[in-house]
Amino acid sequence: SEWYDRVRKLLDSGSTVEFSPKGYSMWPTLVPGRDVVRMAHCPSPRAGDIVLARWDGKVVLHRVIGICGGGYILRGDSNLYQTETCPATDIAGRVECIMRGGRDISDSLRVRILAAIQRMPVPVRRLAVRIINLRKNGK
Numbered sequence: 001s002e003w004y005d006r007v008r009k010l011l012d013s014g015s016t017v018e019f020s021p022k023g024y025s026m027w028p029t030l031v032p033g034r035d036v037v038r039m040a041h042c043p044s045p046r047a048g049d050i051v052l053a054r055w056d057g058k059v060v061l062h063r064v065i066g067i068c069g070g071g072y073i074l075r076g077d078s079n080l081y082q083t084e085t086c087p088a089t090d091i092a093g094r095v096e097c098i099m100r101g102g103r104d105i106s107d108s109l110r111v112r113i114l115a116a117i118q119r120m121p122v123p124v125r126r127l128a129v130r131i132i133n134l135r136k137n138g139k
Contacts, residue, residue, distance in 0.1 A: 011041040011093040025076025042094035050095040055084040
């Protein structure tokens with residue numbers, strides 16, 4: 001998308017970019033309409049980083065869950081099964097700061113726990129995501 005290309009160019013030049021994410025694939029780590037992320041250039045993302053990437057004609061803001069053969073495996077925190085694999089050249093940058101209510105919550109216990117859930121075995125992650133999604137839906 002044109003937006004992705006502009007953001008990519010800014011990040012590649014050393015600037016940072018802030019925006020409010022859309023969609024719920026990273027919920028509850030990122031809450032659309034409430035949170036703001038600050039992106040920075042990142043030539044070598046690591047597992048656990050949240051990155052902005054182009055995948056299959058779409059732009060996604062998902063967590064790196066693995067690295068394979070020069071590419072990255074991504075997944076939204078609330079996704080149970082769907083992953084995306086993209087080459088390093090399709091990653092624009094990584095989230096360096098998550099702001100909620102004007103406060104930096106990037107290193108909060110909550111955010112670290114949510115990132116740790118992504119490293120759990122599938123059955124445990126499935127249960128954790130279901131519980132989280134029940135809270136989101138108010139059930």
